Amino acid sequence: MRDAVPPPARPAGAEEEAAPPDPALAEDAAAALEDLRTAAPLVQCITNAVVTNFTANVLLAVGASPAMTDIQGEGGVFAELADGLLVNTGTPTAEQRGAAYEAVGARHRAGRAWVLDPVAVGVLPVRTALARDLLQHRPAIVRGNASEIIGLAGGAGGRGTDATHGIDAARDAAAALAGQAGAAVAVSGPVDLVRAPDGGVVRVPHGTPLLTRVTGGGCALGALMAAFTAVRADAAAAAAAVAATTVYTLAAEDAAADCGGPGSFAVALLDRLHTITPERIAARAGLVREAGAR
Secondary structure, eight states, X not given: OOOOOOOOOOOTTHHHHOOOOOHHHHHHHHHHHHHHHHHOOEEEEEOOTTTHHHHHHHHHHHTOEEEOOOSTTTHHHHHHHOSEEEEEOSSOOHHHHHHHHHHHHHHHHHTOOOEEEOTTTTTSHHHHHHHHHHGGGOOSEEEEEHHHHHHHTTSXXXXXXXXXXXXXXXXXXXXXXXXXXXXXXXXXXXXXXXXXXXXXXXXEOOOOGGGGGSTTTTHHHHHHHHXXXXXXXXXXXXXXXXXXXXXXHHHHXXXXXXXXXXXXXXXXXXXXXHHOOHHHHHHHOOOEEOTTOO
């Protein structure tokens, strides 16, 4: 959850038709967290300059190891070594663009997962062209807010990094991207939506608006998804996206209960990511699998 765009009003009768939480999804997210902490994956982050410190600390807190290896001549070399890779288009300098092409090329040739976070795509021309080109290298997961997902699919984006669409407005765009890249598509919002390549949809109804008041609140989630791809194979990329979103947003809810505002929330979030347990995930996650979603 990153963007505080209000969800659309429910149609009459929607409450009665809503699917109940699926305990199997919660159990899988819990198991993925346990696997991640055992594996301690090394995650390469080619990400924006605004969020590097927070992103690295989120990965460390949850049990992964960050590496901000983002220069040409090293991007591809390190991508062959890393367990996970995030490419985030937030501040796409020429150096970073070169490193990103090296890295995703190496991952694609090796058949290994990577995550694309198309920050501010659909609004700004350089990063929009870059993200659409990188999409051809078939990321395992595409993660963004609703406006970024719509922009990546060819529509109008939002207001810079801010979403101006609700998650349900991005359904068609998510389906198009999933079909084009064979990727899981994760749409961040007040309720997060993850669409698998086969058309299955999971909603993650957790989080807090305070995530929109901390720089890097969404970008760090992309890095966390890259970490979870290391313990969930490409065929289960949607499960990696769901697990990352669940762990992150439940930890954020706990952090919000402990803090007095954005500053203390950022610190509390790191603490909660460090201490959250698989048992707590299994007991609290209210993940919903949409029936017949395609």
